[in-house]
Amino acid sequence: MAESAESSESTSTVSAGILTNIFLQIVQSPLNIALVGVILFLVYNIFKSRNKDVQVRPAEPELPKLKKKDFTVEELKKYDGTQADGRVLVAVNGGVYDVTRGKRFYGPGGPYAAFGGKDASRGLATFNVTAAGEGYDDLSDLTTMEMDSVKEWESQFKEKYDFVGRLLKPGEQPTNYSDEEDEQPSVTAEQPSVTAEKKKDD
Numbered sequence: 570m571a572e573s574a575e576s577s578e579s580t581s582t583v584s585a586g587i588l589t590n591i592f593l594q595i596v597q598s599p600l601n602i603a604l605v606g607v608i609l610f611l612v613y614n615i616f617k618s619r620n621k622d623v624q625v626r627p628a629e630p631e632l633p634k635l636k637k638k639d640f641t642v643e644e645l646k647k648y649d650g651t652q653a654d655g656r657v658l659v660a661v662n663g664g665v666y667d668v669t670r671g672k673r674f675y676g677p678g679g680p681y682a683a684f685g686g687k688d689a690s691r692g693l694a695t696f697n698v699t700a701a702g703e704g705y706d707d708l709s710d711l712t713t714m715e716m717d718s719v720k721e722w723e724s725q726f727k728e729k730y731d732f733v734g735r736l737l738k739p740g741e742q743p744t745n746y747s748d749e750e751d752e753q754p755s756v757t758a759e760q761p762s763v764t765a766e767k768k769k770d771d
């Protein structure tokens with residue numbers, strides 16, 4: 570016991586000695602003092618810029634879910650992220666999606682801001698960010714390959730974003746969506762009965 574207490578005492582004396590030595594070496598050389606000053610300045614700046622970052626970009630609260638409705642090309646235009654709530658909608662292959670979550674892509678200043686409030690189908694199919702025209706685009710001149718690409722993008726949007734309604738052709742009447750949060754009634758209507766049958770068999 571006495572031996573171990575002695576050895577720990579001598580270890581702490583040695584480390585204190587090393588620290589004093591380092592300290593003395595630093596303060597005795599003006600170059601070292603300058604270097605320590607530079608290091609402290611850099612560390613201070615890193616912390617300052619980190620704190621600033623947090624203040625400049627507070628977490629954006631999620632917008633309430635948009636009530637399902639169909640949009641004309643004109644109605645869609647205002648959802649380009651420049652409104653007060655910053656909501657962004659994008660249409661792909663006749664479906665309209667709430668892409669506010671991807672605002673850094675489609676919102677003002679984003680790389681794909683030209684798609685915000687627009688039908689992005691043609692642009693996505695032709696790899697042209699500025700391809701959306703002013704009016705309704707029936708996409709009828711796109712090749713089969715381009716249409717396949719549109720459909721691929723469509724399934725990506727379906728997976729990542731909320732479907733909010735359809736893009737209306739000129740003169741087309743909007744669907745009257747019920748208040749129920751039922752995204753795909755035709756698919757879900759059949760599924761429960763199939764599962765019930767299976768359970769009965771088991």
Ligand code: HEM
Binds near residue numbers: 695696698729
């Ligand atoms: C030099 C060319 C391009 C580069 C380097 C590039 C890079 C990227 C990267 C890195 C992402 C993923 C970002 C992330 O998930 O964090 C992305 C997403 C995307 N890109 Fe590009 N891109 C290019 C061209 C294009 C073109 C030509 C189009 C269409 C016209 C396009 C449409 C998109 C879209 C729609 C997304 C998905 C955004 C989302 O998740 O909603 N990109 N791009």
